Amino acid sequence: MLLIRKATIADVPAITEIYNEAILTTNATFDSEPKTAGQQEEWFSRHDGKHPILVAETDAGVVAWASLSEWSTRCAYSDTAEISIYVRGPFRGHGIGKKLMAEIVTAGEACGLHTVLSRITEGNGPSVHLHELQGFETVGIMREVGNKFSQLLDVRMMQKIYGKKRTGARTSTRKRTR
Numbered sequence: 001m002l003l004i005r006k007a008t009i010a011d012v013p014a015i016t017e018i019y020n021e022a023i024l025t026t027n028a029t030f031d032s033e034p035k036t037a038g039q040q041e042e043w044f045s046r047h048d049g050k051h052p053i054l055v056a057e058t059d060a061g062v063v064a065w066a067s068l069s070e071w072s073t074r075c076a077y078s079d080t081a082e083i084s085i086y087v088r089g090p091f092r093g094h095g096i097g098k099k100l101m102a103e104i105v106t107a108g109e110a111c112g113l114h115t116v117l118s119r120i121t122e123g124n125g126p127s128v129h130l131h132e133l134q135g136f137e138t139v140g141i142m143r144e145v146g147n148k149f150s151q152l153l154d155v156r157m158m159q160k161i162y163g164k165k166r167t168g169a170r171t172s173t174r175k176r177t178r
Contacts, residue, residue: 002096004103007053007065009044014062015055016040018088027121027153028086030146046070050111051081056100063091066104071117079114085130097130105134109162116162121146122154136160 007015020034035043047053047067056064068081083104087097108116118136120127128138136158144152 001058002099003057004054004100005057007044007055009041011053011055011062011065012040012044013037015044015053015065018062018065018086021089022086025089027146027148027151028124028127030121030148032148050113052104052107052111054100054104054107056087056096058091058096060091063088064096064100066100068104068108068111068113068116079112081108081113081116083108083116083118085127093126098133101130101134105160114162116160118158120156120158122156128156128158131158131160134160 016035016037019029019031019040022028023031023034044053047069051068051070053065053067055062056066064085064087066083066085068083071077071080071082083101085097085101085104087100105116116136118131119142120131122141137160138156139159140157142155142157145155146153
């Protein structure tokens, strides 16, 4: 049985373990050194009602987590967050990430965010697909901005704007004159 719930400080060791696995074995994060429990507790403390952390729990314990983090400390970005989602290796590809992603996206809308941004390392098709299922659109590619495992990597920027249907075409608000 899968339970998705708000994370508590008691979940930090499992969150840290899952994140450290991603640091050491994937290019899903550009962190290159494992995090300590203290570092992750400090990260956890920066999350509030507008920036939730959720965990997915099975009989095996916490197997995934997702968060909405402050995009910038500048007040103009107060309604913008960055999404993160990590699933423990053996549990990937079983629908847990999909369910967790839907819950964190819903939580972002419920807490009044306007937009959520995501940075996805190129080549991570499953993550792109997961984001597209939740209404994210690609807004750009940053070329060779990361270096991990001795490879220069591109990063895809994706964005979800709440309450707005986008077709990809921009319309001008200026009146045309003849």
